Amino acid sequence: MQAAELFEQEIKPPEVARRLRVSLKSAYQWHQLWRDGGHEALASRGPSGSRCRLSPRCLEKLAAYLDEGPAAHGWVEDQVWTAARVATLIGRKFHVSYSVSGATRLMHRLGFSPQVPARRVAERDERAVTVWKEVTWAEVKEPGRPAGATSASRTKQGSRGSRPGDEPGAGAGTPRS
Structure with missing residues (x-):
């Protein structure tokens, strides 16, 4: 206005x-x-794009399903909701087809973030993680190279005699074979 x-x-x-x-x-x-x-x-006509294909009641049910976790719906290998899984869940429960990007937008609308666990795994042993970081990782990790030991390029610089001319850009107009 x-x-x-x-x-x-x-x-x-x-x-x-x-x-x-x-x-x-x-x-x-x-x-x-x-x-x-x-x-x-010039008055606003509201948000553009297609409307949500799930009713408010279905959105509430979907949020409850997401709170139950992936294992409750057949994904037992990990406890992460991916957008692809959410799209599949929507298809199974509501018989509505959503793309992965559409499921991502819907998850954000409901306050969820795809591929980010909401909480740590219940079976996680913090002491074992600390020991692994301090002992095993220190043994496995390779020492870094000294700062001045390498160049930024792995190519070997040619000798000056092998260049097509002595000045920069010399021979630039000649075709290469």
Whole structure:
């Protein structure tokens, strides 16, 4: 509605674009809409895109299913909800097809994040993890190379005599065989 107010004050679209920090194209489109239909033509029509194919009741059920965890729905190998699993779950429970990206957006809408465990595994042994980090990892980890020992490139620099000329760029115009 700010754009409509500015247009009423006879402010040109480039200045409206600058003030509202939008593209020039958007400002000109808004100006055309405003000339044709006034304030109402610039009113928001809500979010764009397709509407959710699950009812509010189904969304509540889906959130409850997600809270139960993947193992409760057949994925016993780990406790991670991936977007692909959620899309499959939606298909199984609600007979509605969702793409992986659509399932991701739906999960975010419900407050879930795909591929990130909500909590640690119940069987995790913190003492064993600490021992592994301090003992086993220290044995397995290779020592790093000294800072000045290598160059950034693994290629071997050619000798000056093998270059096609003595100055930089010499021979650049000659075809290579």
